[in-house]
Amino acid sequence: MGSAQREKTIMGTNNVVFLENLEWFDNTGQELVHRIPEKGSGEIKFGAQLTVRESQAGVFFYKGKAIEAFGAGRHTLRTGNIPILTKIAAIPWGMSSPLRAEVYFVNLKVFTNLKWGTRDPVAFKDSELGLIRLRAFGVFNVQVIQPILFINRLVGTQGMYTTQEIEEYLNRVIVSRFNDYMGDSLDSILNLPSKYDELSEGLAKRLQKDFTHFGLGLAHLYVNAITPPPEVQQAIDDRARMGVFDDMNKLMQMKAAMAMEKASQAEGGAGTGMGMGMGFMMPAMFSQYFDAAKPGGREAPETTACPDCQNPIPITAKFCPHCGHQQLVFTQCANCGKNLTPNAKFCSRCGHPAEEKPKPKFCSKCGNENLSDSMYCNQCGEKL
Numbered sequence: 001m002g003s004a005q006r007e008k009t010i011m012g013t014n015n016v017v018f019l020e021n022l023e024w025f026d027n028t029g030q031e032l033v034h035r036i037p038e039k040g041s042g043e044i045k046f047g048a049q050l051t052v053r054e055s056q057a058g059v060f061f062y063k064g065k066a067i068e069a070f071g072a073g074r075h076t077l078r079t080g081n082i083p084i085l086t087k088i089a090a091i092p093w094g095m096s097s098p099l100r101a102e103v104y105f106v107n108l109k110v111f112t113n114l115k116w117g118t119r120d121p122v123a124f125k126d127s128e129l130g131l132i133r134l135r136a137f138g139v140f141n142v143q144v145i146q147p148i149l150f151i152n153r154l155v156g157t158q159g160m161y162t163t164q165e166i167e168e169y170l171n172r173v174i175v176s177r178f179n180d181y182m183g184d185s186l187d188s189i190l191n192l193p194s195k196y197d198e199l200s201e202g203l204a205k206r207l208q209k210d211f212t213h214f215g216l217g218l219a220h221l222y223v224n225a226i227t228p229p230p231e232v233q234q235a236i237d238d239r240a241r242m243g244v245f246d247d248m249n250k251l252m253q254m255k256a257a258m259a260m261e262k263a264s265q266a267e268g269g270a271g272t273g274m275g276m277g278m279g280f281m282m283p284a285m286f287s288q289y290f291d292a293a294k295p296g297g298r299e300a301p302e303t304t305a306c307p308d309c310q311n312p313i314p315i316t317a318k319f320c321p322h323c324g325h326q327q328l329v330f331t332q333c334a335n336c337g338k339n340l341t342p343n344a345k346f347c348s349r350c351g352h353p354a355e356e357k358p359k360p361k362f363c364s365k366c367g368n369e370n371l372s373d374s375m376y377c378n379q380c381g382e383k384l
Helices: 003-010 085-089 147-155 163-185 189-212 230-244 248-264 269-289
Strands: 031-036 049-052 056-062 065-070 073-076 101-107 111-117 122-126 130-144 160-162 216-227 303-305 312-314
Touching: 031 147, 049 056, 056 147, 065 147, 101 147, 111 163, 122 163, 122 189, 130 163, 130 189, 160 163, 163 189, 189 216
Parallel strands: none
Antiparallel strands: 031 101, 031 160, 049 073, 056 065, 056 101, 111 130, 122 130, 130 216, 303 312
C-alpha cells in the first residue's frame, strides 16, 4: 500500500471501522506546520488517539474552529463521528460526514539562520551626507510561541507551511522596521561602525511586538552588513582610522601584544624564554575580561511571560495568576494588540472591529506602499 493510500485509509476516507492514530515527524527540518490530512479535512472519529512530541504542539480543529492546543503526550479526541453509524447517517451527504475535523502539528523548535535583507536599497536621510541608499543583510531565529494564533494569522488552511514561505513576509517586516529604527536612532551613517550591536539589539526589541501578533517569538536577530554606496564607505573608513588613535592606552596594549607574539615565534633561547614568560603573563593580563563562574543553585521552574500583562508565569499555566488572562491566544486586535476571545466581534480595549485588517500606508511624496504602522517610507525615506 502506497503512502498516500495509507494516509487516506488512516484518516477515515476508506476507513469505516477503525479509529485513527495521529502523529507526525518532520523529516525536512524546515516545516513549521503540518496538517493531517494534508488535503481537505477528515472524518476523525470519537476516541482517535493524538500523539504529540516534546518539540510539537497539536491544534485540533472541529467543525471549522480551533478547539484546543495539546502539549506533549497522548491525547484522546472527541468528535461526533462514530464508526459505521456515521457513514449510515451521512448518506444524504454522499457518505461524507459533515462533522469535519483536522489536526495541525506545529513545530515548536527554534528555526535558525533565516535570512533577511533589502531586496532594493532603502532610502536614509543622513544629517551630513543627505539622502543616501543603503543595503542591509543579516540572519534571525524564530520560534512559534502561540500555535493557534500562528495558524489563524499566517497559515490559514494550507496543508504545509515551511520556513521558506514565512521568510519572505517576515523579511518585509524586518526591513520596514530597520528603516524606522535607523531614522530614529542614527543621525549619520558615519557613526555606524560603533553602533552595530546597539542596532541589532534595538531592532530586535522593536520587532518583538510585530512577531507576537503572528504567534511568533524572535529568538535572535543579527545585522551582518549595512552597505552604503562606495563614496560613503570611503568616508566611513577615514573616520574609523581617526578613531583608532583616540585611546592611546588601548593602542599601546595592542602593540605590546603584537610584539610579544612575534618574539614568542622567534628561534633560539630568547624566543623560547619570551614564549614561556608570555604564557605566565597572559592570565594576569586578560583576567579583567573574564568573570569568575559562580556556583549554581537549584534550578528555578521554567517560566514564560504572560502575553497580556507580561508578568512571569509557569510555562504550564492555563491562565495568568496576575491578570487572569487565558494563555492560549486565539486572535489579537489589529489596532492595539489586545488578546481577544474566539468569538469576539469588537476589541474590549479599544472597540476596534475584531475582523478588520490594518490598512497599508502610502507615502504622500512617492506613493510607495508601506506597512500599516511604518514611520518612514522605504522608497524615499520621507516620514509618513
